Amino acid sequence: MKRHIARTGSVLGAKCVSTEVLHVVAGARMDRPRFNRDQEGLMPARKAVALISGGLDSMLAARLMQDQGVHVEGLNFFTGFCVEGHTHAIRKDKRARPLRNNALWSAEQLGIRLHIIDVVDEYKDIVINPRHGYGAHLNPCLDCKGFMVRKAREWMETHGFDFIITGEVLGQRPKSQRRDTFPIVARESGAFDLLLRPLSAKLLPPTRPEREGWVDRERLLALNGRGRKPQIGLAGTFGFNDYAQPAGGCCFLTDENYARRLSDLWQSRGDKRYDLDDIMLLKVGRHLRVSPAFKLIIGREEGENRFLRGYRQRFTHLAATDYEGPLVLVVGEAGEDGLMLAARITARFGQGREAGTVCVLAQVPDGTEREFHVTPLPSSELPPEWYL
Amino acid sequence: MKLHAEIVDARRLLCPMPVIRAQERIGQLAPGDMVEILCSDPGALHDIPAWCRLHGHTVLSTVTEDDEIRVTVRVGPRVTPGL
Numbered sequence: 001m002k003r004h005i006a007r008t009g010s011v012l013g014a015k016c017v018s019t020e021v022l023h024v025v026a027g028a029r030m031d032r033p034r035f036n037r038d039q040e041g042l043m044p045a046r047k048a049v050a051l052i053s054g055g056l057d058s059m060l061a062a063r064l065m066q067d068q069g070v071h072v073e074g075l076n077f078f079t080g081f082c083v084e085g086h087t088h089a090i091r092k093d094k095r096a097r098p099l100r101n102n103a104l105w106s107a108e109q110l111g112i113r114l115h116i117i118d119v120v121d122e123y124k125d126i127v128i129n130p131r132h133g134y135g136a137h138l139n140p141c142l143d144c145k146g147f148m149v150r151k152a153r154e155w156m157e158t159h160g161f162d163f164i165i166t167g168e169v170l171g172q173r174p175k176s177q178r179r180d181t182f183p184i185v186a187r188e189s190g191a192f193d194l195l196l197r198p199l200s201a202k203l204l205p206p207t208r209p210e211r212e213g214w215v216d217r218e219r220l221l222a223l224n225g226r227g228r229k230p231q232i233g234l235a236g237t238f239g240f241n242d243y244a245q246p247a248g249g250c251c252f253l254t255d256e257n258y259a260r261r262l263s264d265l266w267q268s269r270g271d272k273r274y275d276l277d278d279i280m281l282l283k284v285g286r287h288l289r290v291s292p293a294f295k296l297i298i299g300r301e302e303g304e305n306r307f308l309r310g311y312r313q314r315f316t317h318l319a320a321t322d323y324e325g326p327l328v329l330v331v332g333e334a335g336e337d338g339l340m341l342a343a344r345i346t347a348r349f350g351q352g353r354e355a356g357t358v359c360v361l362a363q364v365p366d367g368t369e370r371e372f373h374v375t376p377l378p379s380s381e382l383p384p385e386w387y388l
Numbered sequence: 389m390k391l392h393a394e395i396v397d398a399r400r401l402l403c404p405m406p407v408i409r410a411q412e413r414i415g416q417l418a419p420g421d422m423v424e425i426l427c428s429d430p431g432a433l434h435d436i437p438a439w440c441r442l443h444g445h446t447v448l449s450t451v452t453e454d455d456e457i458r459v460t461v462r463v464g465p466r467v468t469p470g471l
Contacts, residue, residue: 047470073469078404090402100431101404104438113442113469118408159469280402306455310400310428 046214047071047161048196049152052114053250054102056231056243057167057199062110063238064198065165068215073161074114075152076103079123079144080279081252090284090307102244109240119151120276127253128272132184137259139251141176142184149189156194163194163209170200171225199223199231252283261287261388268292268332277311281329284308287388288345294332295388296342298349318346318362321371325350343372345382352376393422393460403431407439410461414445417463422448427457436461443467 050062052074062072107114126147130140145168152164168177176185182204186195193208201210202222210217223230235243244250252258261282266272268289284307286298299305305327308317316330316339328346330339339362347358353376360372396413398406406427414423425436436459437447444464451458 071470076404078408082404100434101407101438103404104407104435104442107442108438113467114439115469116404116408116411116439118405161470 045069045071046163046209047073048163048165048209049156049159049161050074050112051148051152051164051166052076052103052106053167054104054106054244055167055250056235056240057169057172059106059110059167059240059243060231060234060238061165061167061198062106062112063240064220065215066110066112068219070215072110072112072165074103074107074110074112075155076114076116077119077123077148077151078116079251080120080276081123081127083250083252090303106243109243115155117151117155119147122151123147124274127274135175135254137254137256138262139175139253139259141173141254142181144251145176146185146188149185149191149195153189153191153194162214163196163207164191165196165198167199168197169223169225169231170197170203196220252279257388258282264289264295264388268295277314281311281331285326286349288382288386289388290334290341290345290386291338294330294334294338294342296345297329297331298345299326299328312363313365316362316364318342318360320347320350320352321359321361323347323350323352323355323358325352339370340372340374341377344374344377347374347376348379348382350376393424396423396425398432399426399428399456401427402429403435406432407435410436410459411439411443414443414461414463419463419465421463423461423463425459425461427459428455430457432457432459440464 048065048070050058050065050072052058052062054076062074065072103116104114126140126143127138130143132140132142135141149164149166155161156164168182170177170179170182182197186192189195196207196209196215197204198220200223201207201217201220203224206217209215210220262274262279265274265278265282281297284297285300285304287295288298289295297308299308308327308329311329316334318328318330319325325346326349328342330342334342343360343362346360347353350358352358355376357373358376360374362370362372394413394417396409398409401409406425406429410423410425417423425432427436433450433452437450440447440461444467446462446464448460448462
């Protein structure tokens with residue numbers, strides 16, 4: 001069935017309906033289609049909720065739906081592990097890249113509403129107890145996708161939308177985007193055949209939106225594999241010249257160093273617990289596990305020092321008073337000897353590292369202060385295994 | 389319509405949390421109400437106006453003083469998802 005698309009902002013705009021299939025135009029458009037024309041006449045546009053990560057694939061999937069006259073709104077889930085510019089926001093020396101949320105940026109390019117949802121607490125169970133296990137590091141990709149599609153399904157039901165779309169591509173991710181895992185996500189999320197993957201749809205069994213004619217399967221794609229050329233070509237066709245393509249994905253849990261720090265956090269606590277501050281701090285500074293009882297977080301530049309200053313009410317912290325240098329947080333119980341060692345390490349990472357003696361001020365959250373006059377710790381006394 | 393601005397304190401939070409806090413508060417307010425969002429993440433200077441554009445709210449001002457950012461928003465018409 002050939003479907004034509006009405007592009008009018010007016011509910012009563014039947015007379016000015018265009019029967020041309022829309023071509024893609026870059027830039028935000030808020031004049032969403034309200035009606036589609038089919039063989040029986042005008043019918044309300046179907047509504048799809050799109051998982052918008054801020055990457056190119058989800059953007060393309062949403063645009064393919066818009067071009068079929070589907071009303072699309074986006075969901076973006078904040079798990080606390082999103083890469084999304086945090087380190088760039090914190091570190092002054094990383095400010096070359098624009099300080100923007102890529103999901104919001106994508107939504108503006110598409111002209112769709114974006115609803116950003118805080119799932120930090122709910123997501124803990126996914127990270128701590130993934131039913132399908134972890135990927136290469138602490139990334140529970142398959143559970144994560146099932147969780148997000150489930151949240152999207154709940155949102156869809158609450159708001160009267162018709163189906164869900166994602167930017168998943170068959171074979172693109174070894175853990176979660178495979179022919180055998182796609183049905184798992186559909187089943188465990190409860191979305192079943194209301195989950196449409198427009199970029200690979202032609203390689204998959206028809207979903208309800210295709211079977212019912214809400215979308216034209218022939219105008220969906222058959223992308224497969226890890227290559228990016230088709231997506232980049234499609235982006236050019238659509239006029240998307242600026243889009244995020246994070247090399248390591250959009251989640252810190254796929255990052256080896258970050259996963260090591262998270263493992264250390266859990267090990268030091270004796271169980272898998274975390275709160276939002278914990279996982280934000282894992283993104284910042286040098287982390288030195290000096291002893292099982294405590295670790296140090298050492299700011300690497302002024303932006304990180306400023307960020308760490310926000311935690312002075314929670315952690316004992318140190319800084320040299322007579323030289324420029326880092327703010328250092330003590331996470332755990334350092335004790336007397338540990339605090340002295342922390343002062344020497346603080347001096348070692350500051351401008352006074354070559355000085356004979358450096359004055360370091362330690363402050364505990366209750367406001368108590370202590371001054372240490374210490375010799376900076378030589379690098380030879382900093383075991384590599386302390387670095388997380 | 390309230391004449392004073394509601395305050396959303398999103399200082400120390402990194403984006404998108406300031407946007408989420410603003411979104412939650414604005415969702416409870418009436419069209420025409422004012423909200424002042426306090427932030428420390430410079431990303432908020434881009435993200436909050438972007439979110440407001442997508443949802444029909446108006447950014448009246450953005451003020452940066454030292455490390456603090458204040459974004460004042462007038463709540464737009466209530467919009468139901470899908471409509």
